[in-house]
Amino acid sequence: MTMTKTRAPMRMSIFSLIPLLLIAGPASAPAAGAEADFRAAYAAAEAAEQEAGHLRNQWTVTASALADAKKAADKGDFDQALASAKEAEALAKASIFQATSEKEAWKALEIR
Amino acid sequence: MVLVLTPLRLALAALGALALSVPPAGAADTPDPAADAKAFRNYFVRKFPNVKLEEFVNGPYALNQDMHRQWEEKEQFPPYEFSLEMGKEMFAMPFGNGKGYADCFPNQGIGIRQNYPYFDNKEGKVVTLELALNRCREANGEPALSYVEDEMAALTAYMAFTSRGKPFDIRIPDDPRALEAYQNGKRYFYARRGQLNFSCATCHVQNPGERMRAEVLAPALGILNAMPIYRSEWGGMGTISRRFTTCNSQIRGVPLDPQDEEYRDLEYYLSYVSNGLPISGPGARP
Numbered sequence: 001m002t003m004t005k006t007r008a009p010m011r012m013s014i015f016s017l018i019p020l021l022l023i024a025g026p027a028s029a030p031a032a033g034a035e036a037d038f039r040a041a042y043a044a045a046e047a048a049e050q051e052a053g054h055l056r057n058q059w060t061v062t063a064s065a066l067a068d069a070k071k072a073a074d075k076g077d078f079d080q081a082l083a084s085a086k087e088a089e090a091l092a093k094a095s096i097f098q099a100t101s102e103k104e105a106w107k108a109l110e111i112r
Numbered sequence: 113m114v115l116v117l118t119p120l121r122l123a124l125a126a127l128g129a130l131a132l133s134v135p136p137a138g139a140a141d142t143p144d145p146a147a148d149a150k151a152f153r154n155y156f157v158r159k160f161p162n163v164k165l166e167e168f169v170n171g172p173y174a175l176n177q178d179m180h181r182q183w184e185e186k187e188q189f190p191p192y193e194f195s196l197e198m199g200k201e202m203f204a205m206p207f208g209n210g211k212g213y214a215d216c217f218p219n220q221g222i223g224i225r226q227n228y229p230y231f232d233n234k235e236g237k238v239v240t241l242e243l244a245l246n247r248c249r250e251a252n253g254e255p256a257l258s259y260v261e262d263e264m265a266a267l268t269a270y271m272a273f274t275s276r277g278k279p280f281d282i283r284i285p286d287d288p289r290a291l292e293a294y295q296n297g298k299r300y301f302y303a304r305r306g307q308l309n310f311s312c313a314t315c316h317v318q319n320p321g322e323r324m325r326a327e328v329l330a331p332a333l334g335i336l337n338a339m340p341i342y343r344s345e346w347g348g349m350g351t352i353s354r355r356f357t358t359c360n361s362q363i364r365g366v367p368l369d370p371q372d373e374e375y376r377d378l379e380y381y382l383s384y385v386s387n388g389l390p391i392s393g394p395g396a397r398p
Contacts, residue, residue, distance in 0.1 A: 091307070109313050
């Protein structure tokens, strides 16, 4: 008897939470996912930019894209933050490719 | 005895022949500064057959008659005059310890601009005039000046003025480190960088005389002889450091720190290939 009495309110409370979870769930889970996606993309962009720095060949636009990503993330706009972080990573990778290929390619421009 | 050419022997013979015909790896990359300077000069002389060799130090003004007339008029009241006066005063003013710039340089710092940058065998690095001025200050207890602001421009303007007409005389001593610095400078000059994928040579070798928006691009030959320069675009004077860093940012590359080794080596290379051309600094540019 006692057990039945105590379970009933719990069942009630779980059942009453279900609609709330159904409403809140779809909204908060993607937000958390977007933030995680942004953080991963930002870390990848920062790592690529650091490598470009070691090659002494960073681009101003990469720094701008990283700053834009951070600014958007601070405002909670993780879609925009993710897009900017991905752009920064692409730019940083392009600058790495440039520095690597120019180790030999510069000779083609030399006056001989 | 009959020599039987087995496939293995044929392959070895072919490899041997190939080894004899191909120069040793790296031979083509061995720097030859004298040959470089000759080729560099010939390129510009052929590209601009109507420009006298010593005129190349006047940059875009040498390539365009209208601009040349503007320059002649500008030189009546040159915009760098205030900086020149300031530099003269700064140069003569003693440091806190009673010594001055004259104590740090050969010939008391007068008429020596054409010998900078030089390769310092003790340090194993290139020393530019801007760097030597700051080292002089620090050795005498004074704070270093910014490499990209007016005071450094004024000091180098005065020192260049005392060397006007003297031909660049940059030496590469018999030291593999000096040759390496020269080669590093050359590599920096020709390597593309920045999001625009430009090298220094893109503008100043491939396109001198052409317009980049409203500007006429200067030829690389003699480009440092006129430094420092008053630029109307800047509304003030600029040092070689300022020129290099702004070039990098204009092509959307993050500039290195002024007087980083790459920039010092670049100055060494560019000055060497202009050997024999007169110092014309301080200069004025659009």
